[in-house]
Amino acid sequence: MKSEILYQDATGLAELIRTRKISPVEVVQAHLDRIEAVNPKVNAIVTVAEDALRAAKAAETAVLQGHELGPLHGVPFTVKDSIDTAGVPTQRGSLIFKGRVPDIDATSVARMKKAGGILLAKTNLPEFSYSFETVNLLSGRSNNPWDLERTPGGSSGGESAAIAAGMSPIGLGTDLGNSLRGPAAQTGIVSLKATHGRVPMTGIWPRAPRRFWHVGPMARSIRDLALAFSQLCGPDGQDAFATSTVQFDAGTGYSLLKPHRQLRVGWMVEPGFGPVDPEVVATVEAAVEALKNVGCLVEPVRIPALARDFANDVFNRLHVMEMKREFAEATAGHHPDGLYKTTTKMLARPDVSMKDYIDAELAAERLRDGYAEFFTRYDALITHVLPIPAHKHGIDALTINGQTLDVSYIRGAAVPLNVTGLPGISMRFGTSKEGLPISVQIVSSWQAESTILHLATMLESVSPVRGLRPDI
Structure with a gap:
């Protein structure tokens, strides 16, 4: 029974709890036992919530007494340690914030x-959520459950590793340029970066640059993403970017997603994203064929704006000055020896000239326009998430198809969605020759999350990798 609990998705656990086939106490205890057994190798969990079992007992009582139950009643969830949790440390991967305990939950929590849902634990991250790898001076390095010598990604790498290793069924991560979708791809789970502003960022740090930050769900099934998103989205009266009142119902509404016409889907792996490993290209092509087989009209496309303005370069010019200021304020008065190298590198980066900054803002507008034109003709876009599978720890450069590139190129296909605010799903659809997950990214127009959730559900139903899990 314990193994069935550990790799059941959150929606399934909620149903089993609701029908009294298992108790919330059993579910939480199974995950606590799994954390004890596996986390020493993976190092994804940094803090276990002390009252998780107490909350599970209260949830069990509510079931037995016939109370009205929420859609995630009794289901444990984990949270990236940059997201505030009342009474549970939120230390942001930094010695500077060691022992910091918020009084109020972030809106998403x-x-x-x-x-x-029952808060189970907090998960590891790079210092200040700023790196492609999850490592810091406070809680060390997280490892990929598929290969402990490889990264689970960053910056939501602890969250992705915890879910992939069966320590959590569902959780919350954040995304500045890649950080929900990249880690999900590297560990073979699923994640949703919704349209910018759909889920409030209240109670999450850092916030700068606010127009690029997102918070969203990570899980092991598409239906879990839909369920979590239905609970997370909507204004909270505090985040001024979270103004959309478009509702999303993962129950009745989600079941009615089947369109009354053939969906038109474009796909591309280049140009505009940088070089891509052939195994990754093959996985995207396999997803394309699968969508054709389930009735979608799918064809190769080009988005000229992506070729004109490389989104990764645009992003680099736009975010540095704002993040430098945020980091400088947080680290003022602290010795550099107490900061991880990614933070000190950010603080040492030269300022962007006003001309380059304005040019980048104009390029971002061109990218948004380019996608807007594309979505007048297509319902969705299929791309890769990352150009390679999970890489070894500690690398500074990528070699792809004989080209050596800065490691920031890893977000080439992911960061355009942060620059433009578009929604995207990361889901596994292949396996590398080394046995590592390879994922595809499904993108739709702004606030059309239902479209990509529907397409992802169709892909999931025919996935060649469904049910695979790491041997750890």
Whole structure:
């Protein structure tokens, strides 16, 4: 029974709890036992919530007494350690914030709890959520459950590793340029970066640059993403970017997603994203064929704006000055020896000239326009998430198809969605020759999350890798 609990998705666990086939106490205890057994190798969990079992007992009582239950009642969830959790340390991967305990939950955490979820633990991240690899001076390095010598990604790498290793069924991560989708791809789970502003960032740090930051769900099934998103989205009256009142119902609404016409889907791996490993290209092509086989009209496309303005370069010019200021304020008065190297490198980066900054803003507008034109003709876009599978720890450069590139190129296909605010799903659809997950990214127009959730559900139903899990 314990193994069935550990790799059941959150929606399934909620149903088993609701029908009294298992108790919330059993579910939480199974995950606590799994953390004890596996986390020493993976190092994804940094803090276990002390009252998780107490909350599980209260949830069990509610079931037995016939109370009205939320859609995630009794289901444990984990949270990246940059997201505030009342009474549970939120240390942001930094010695500077060691022992910091918030008084109030972030909006996203509060909404998961309101849905009945039980906070199980906090997960590891790079210092200040700023790196492609999850490592810091406070809680060390997280490892990929598929290969402990490889990274689970960054910056939501602890969250992705915890879910992939069966230590959590569902959780919350954040995304500045890659950080929900990249780690999900490197560990073979699923994640949703919704349209910018759909889920409030209240109670999450850093916030700068606010127009690029997102918070969203990570899980092991597409239906879990839909369920979590239905609970997370909507204004909270505090985040001024979270103004959309478009509702998303993962129950009735989600079941009605089947379109009344053939969906038109474009796909591309280049140009505009940088070089891509042939195994990754083959995985995207396999997903394309699968969508054709389930009735979609799928064809190769080009988005000229992506070729004109490389989104990774645009992003680099736009975010540095704002993040430098945020980091400088947080680290003022602290010795550099107490900061991880990614933070000190950020602080040492030269300022962007006003001309380059304005040019980058104009390029970002061109990218948004380019995608807007594309979505007048297509319902969705299929790309890769990352150009390679999970890489070894500690690298500074990528070699792809004989080209050596800065490691930031890893986000070439992911960061355009942060620059433009578009929604995207990361989901596994292949395996490398070394046995590592390879994922595809499904993108839709702004606030059309239902479209990509529907397409992802169709892909999931025919996935050649469904049910695979790491041997750890």
